[in-house]
Amino acid sequence: MHTIAVLALPDVIAYDVCMAIETFSRAPLPNGENGYEVRVCGTEPIVEAGPLRISTEYDLDGLVDADTIIVPGRNDCVAHIPASVLTQLRKAHSSGTRIASICTGAFTVAAAGLLDGKRATTHWASAELFRHTFPHVLLDVNVLYVDEGQVLTSAGASAGLDLCLHMVQIDYGSAAAARAAKLAVAPLHRSGGQAQFIARNQYPVNPAGQKSELNGTLAWIEENAHHDLTLTDIAEHAVTSRRTLNRKFRTETGQTPMEWVTGVRIRHAQELLERSSYSVERIGREVGFVSVSNFRDQFRRLSGTAPQSYRDAFKEHDAHHSEREIT
Incomplete structure (x- = not known):
């Protein structure tokens, strides 16, 4: 024994x-x-x-x-x-x-x-x-x-x-x-x-423990990530140049602005996979991916598993599912 x-x-x-x-x-x-x-x-x-x-x-x-x-x-x-x-x-x-x-x-x-x-x-x-x-x-x-x-x-x-x-x-x-x-x-x-369990911080915190000056921009991305955002769109909202925006994101999040957008989209997709009965293809479109294959690739890269496998592991089995519409 x-x-x-x-x-x-x-x-x-x-x-x-x-x-x-x-x-x-x-x-x-x-x-x-x-x-x-x-x-x-x-x-x-x-x-x-x-x-x-x-x-x-x-x-x-x-x-x-x-x-x-x-x-x-x-x-x-x-x-x-x-x-x-x-x-x-x-x-x-x-x-x-x-x-x-x-x-x-x-x-x-x-x-x-x-x-x-x-x-x-x-x-x-x-x-x-x-x-x-x-x-x-x-x-x-x-x-x-x-x-x-x-x-x-x-x-x-x-x-x-x-x-x-x-x-x-x-x-x-x-x-x-x-x-x-x-x-x-x-x-x-x-x-x-x-990676499939890690919830990204909605807002980064700088080493001094104070909230980032990017908070307003990050909140805006959170609400608009399902749109076809470009780096120029984000810079215009932040009222800054693309170069300055890239620098701030690198310093405070360790990512580029578009990497952050992708992460937000994947997190929104995870919520929909857990809480809705939408198809994987529809969820990819709902959160902002034009290409379904790109959605699958990015989801696997960031979460470490395929969208359907994630759904199988975390699906909420309620009598009715909350289907979050992104408008």
């Missing part, structure tokens, strides 16, 4: 802990037995997890003979990590133990030096902080999880479930993973990556 040790540090994200416990505790083999022994380990007998308290069955010694260590995220991803934890993770890694992080648990694994020079991912909202803190890690926030062999990392929340099911498949095969996925009421494989 494969032993899973879930590391619960103070301020751990309860969802990450419980999701790992439930997934591996419900991975039945053909003979009816579960494929895993799951234990919860920590530095303290009782660990705070937001409004909850989690009782740890083992101290850090419970990591020693584990086959896999799961490192959940913490609400404060840069909170102090006891030296004993980092030492134990390094020892486990040296002995061949598989180590997998969920969400911001990547910060703990990286702090132990186990991700240097490797590809990894974490929750998109913590990506910039992660890059700044661990510059030697090859961060990729456009994926649900990264499998580097002995060390694996996943993005936020439900991506941890994807990673756990992936490990079940590695350990016991596709049939066992399919059974675990069925019990979790989750798809075994999801197309796309984190």
Whole structure:
């Protein structure tokens, strides 16, 4: 039997802990037995997890003979990590133990030096902080999880479930993973990556924390992106030259004005895919794309999945759908 040790540090994200416990505790083999022994380990007998308290069955010694260590995220991803934890993770890694992080648990694994020079991912909202803190890690926030062999990392929340099911498949095969996925009421494989979950900020914020001087222009684009906008149209509205407009956009958004327009259109398309029964072709036209093929290409580039796949994953199944008309 494969032993899973879930590391619960103070301020751990309860969802990450419980999701790992439930997934591996419900991975039945053909003979009816579960494929895993799951234990919860920590530095303290009782660990705070937001409004909850989690009782740890083992101290850090419970990591020693584990086959896999799961490192959940913490609400404060840069909170102090006891030296004993980092030492134990390094020892486990040296002995061949598989180590997998969920969400911001990547910060703990990286702090132990186990991700240097490797590809990894974490929750998109913590990506910039992660890059700044661990510059030697090859961060990729456009994926649900990264499998580097002995060390694996996943993005936020439900991506941890994807990673756990992936490990079940590695350990016991596709049939066992399919059974675990069925019990979790989750798809075994999801197309796309984190990009499909990332909501673009409606307005950028400059380093000083003050709103951008582009706010008026961005609001105007938000309302008019479905029109056949050109760079000249946007510059005329902003009462500035195209060159100055490009410079301001590059400085404050990291994009060109037309790249921003495309992003707004794709976000509007995502809303329609979720909330309306319009065809993909109609949605492309509604949000401002003249070419359906260009709409599909841009949607896949920015969201990491096809429009129909996005709809299949996020469609609201109400008795009636809200069909937003863009006029």
